[in-house]
Amino acid sequence: MNDxxxxxxxxxxxxxxxxxxxxxxxxxxxxxxxAAKALEERDDxxxxxxxxxxxxxxxxxxRVNEECARVIAIRGPVASDLRxxxxxxxxxxxxxxxxxxxxxxxxxxxxxxQMQPVxxxxxxxxxxAREVELMMKDALDAYIQRDAELAEDVxxxxxxxxQMYNALFREFLTHMMEDPRNITACxxxxxxxxxxxxxxxxxxxxxxxxxxxxxxxxxTDDRPKGDSTPYIVEEx
Amino acid sequence: MNDxxxxxxxxxxxxxxxxxxxxxxxxxxxxxxxAAKALEERDDxxxxxxxxxxxxxxxxxxRVNEECARVIAIRGPVASDLRxxxxxxxxxxxxxxxxxxxxxxxxxxxxxxQMQPVxxxxxxxxxxAREVELMMKDALDAYIQRDAELAEDVxxxxxxxxQMYNALFREFLTHMMEDPRNITACxxxxxxxxxxxxxxxxxxxxxxxxxxxxxxxxxTDDRPKGDSTPYIVEEx
Numbered sequence: 412m413n414d415x416x417x418x419x420x421x422x423x424x425x426x427x428x429x430x431x432x433x434x435x436x437x438x439x440x441x442x443x444x445x446a447a448k449a450l451e452e453r454d455d456x457x458x459x460x461x462x463x464x465x466x467x468x469x470x471x472x473x474r475v476n477e478e479c480a481r482v483i484a485i486r487g488p489v490a491s492d493l494r495x496x497x498x499x500x501x502x503x504x505x506x507x508x509x510x511x512x513x514x515x516x517x518x519x520x521x522x523x524x525q526m527q528p529v530x531x532x533x534x535x536x537x538x539x540a541r542e543v544e545l546m547m548k549d550a551l552d553a554y555i556q557r558d559a560e561l562a563e564d565v566x567x568x569x570x571x572x573x574q575m576y577n578a579l580f581r582e583f584l585t586h587m588m589e590d591p592r593n594i595t596a597c598x599x600x601x602x603x604x605x606x607x608x609x610x611x612x613x614x615x616x617x618x619x620x621x622x623x624x625x626x627x628x629x630x631t632d633d634r635p636k637g638d639s640t641p642y643i644v645e646e647x
Numbered sequence: 648m649n650d651x652x653x654x655x656x657x658x659x660x661x662x663x664x665x666x667x668x669x670x671x672x673x674x675x676x677x678x679x680x681x682a683a684k685a686l687e688e689r690d691d692x693x694x695x696x697x698x699x700x701x702x703x704x705x706x707x708x709x710r711v712n713e714e715c716a717r718v719i720a721i722r723g724p725v726a727s728d729l730r731x732x733x734x735x736x737x738x739x740x741x742x743x744x745x746x747x748x749x750x751x752x753x754x755x756x757x758x759x760x761q762m763q764p765v766x767x768x769x770x771x772x773x774x775x776a777r778e779v780e781l782m783m784k785d786a787l788d789a790y791i792q793r794d795a796e797l798a799e800d801v802x803x804x805x806x807x808x809x810q811m812y813n814a815l816f817r818e819f820l821t822h823m824m825e826d827p828r829n830i831t832a833c834x835x836x837x838x839x840x841x842x843x844x845x846x847x848x849x850x851x852x853x854x855x856x857x858x859x860x861x862x863x864x865x866x867t868d869d870r871p872k873g874d875s876t877p878y879i880v881e882e883x
Binding site for chain 1: 712716720723725736740751755820823824830831835838865
């Protein structure tokens with residue numbers, strides 16, 4: 412009887428924390444899409460909005476941290492309940508980092524609007540951002556539904572994001588070599604692309620938490636690995 | 648009596664976890680220094696060693712995660728004991744990321760040794776890496792000693808690392824504009840510098856955990872903020 416009471420109190424607490432996570436997820440997804448839109452449409456006002464809104468995501472992470480500590484202290488969860496609370500902490504940290512990356516994209520966008528546009532890169536970057544945003548939505552759905560199959564699917568899709576990033580990296584090298592006046596803009600664009608690639612890694616990490624929650628095991632790293640640009644040696 | 652028993656069992660557990668953290672710290676510090684040495688001395692064997700050793704750091708993080716979950720489940724810590732365990736989880740995640748960055752530096756070094764050297768950047772990068780390694784040592788000492796003053800000092804020193812990074816960023820732009828044949832090498836060197844700047848952020852985050860542990864409050868963000876390159880608009 413007492414056990415049952417404790418268990419359902421824990422479930423209510425967990426639902427409250429999960430609601431915060433979903434709110435964080437919604438704000439972070441919006442930040443990613445808006446940052447990419449601001450870049451493509453050279454919209455400095457929207458970029459400013461993204462920068463300003465990041466504080467909300469940071470605040471939510473703080474609240475999640477506090478709530479999780481409270482739940483652990485009061486409910487003393489063990490086994491899979493404890494795993495769940497610890498995974499919530501990791502997921503909110505991942506979302507917070509994605510919010511930071513979106514903010515950084517927006518900062519660079521405010522500089523890029525002052526420069527000559529470089530090729531079609533902003534459009535490709537926006538496509539990449541949309542892909543990551545969809546992955547994030549699915550990873551969070553997988554979390555709420557405890558759907559390991561969907562989480563596994565998200566993990567695998569990160570390879571597409573990495574491929575988009577690798578293609579962009581080569582495109583930037585070409586633009587810079589063709590015309591040194593493109594160098595500064597390309598450095599910023601490259602950073603933006605890298606930020607999105609890193610968001611993909613954080614989303615993958617969320618998906619891995621879901622697999623861990625459902626199966627009790629972290630997935631072994633058999634997914635095709637990512638950023639191959641460390642190994643790019645361009646013909647000179 | 649019972650309380651006392653629980654408390655000292657907790658302390659023993661905590662010491663065991665802290666020993667793992669210190670071991671992680673030692674390996675991560677070595678990885679940073681070795682990665683920077685391999686870059687400056689164009690030593691591909693040492694770079695390979697850094698890449699291979701990263702698995703040890705990852706394994707230790709796994710062990711810290713498991714141990715912390717075990718301690719929470721068995722000891723049911725509350726208040727400052729719980730804060731301590733949660734901060735250990737964050738610190739080990741920070742160290743693990745620093746290990747990843749060192750590994751990424753080493754990957755890029757193995758490519759850079761195949762290219763023409765670019766100016767004195769590798770020496771400046773190594774100086775930056777040494778600075779971050781010292782900060783990491785101090786942050787971990789501050790953690791073990793619960794020394795908020797030393798932690799605060801580490802936080803402030805991150806501004807120096809950011810300044811070194813900003814100077815390098817401008818240097819790379821100049822090299823690339825002077826001679827397009829430098830572009831690929833400079834992109835790799837720039838990433839390496841950025842990786843070290845990010846390590847500085849992770850070390851700062853460790854220092855903030857120490858301040859939080861000692862004072863119960865996260866430091867408000869009054870330290871001079873960091874990477875100003877998002878705002879760099881080079882004369883073209």
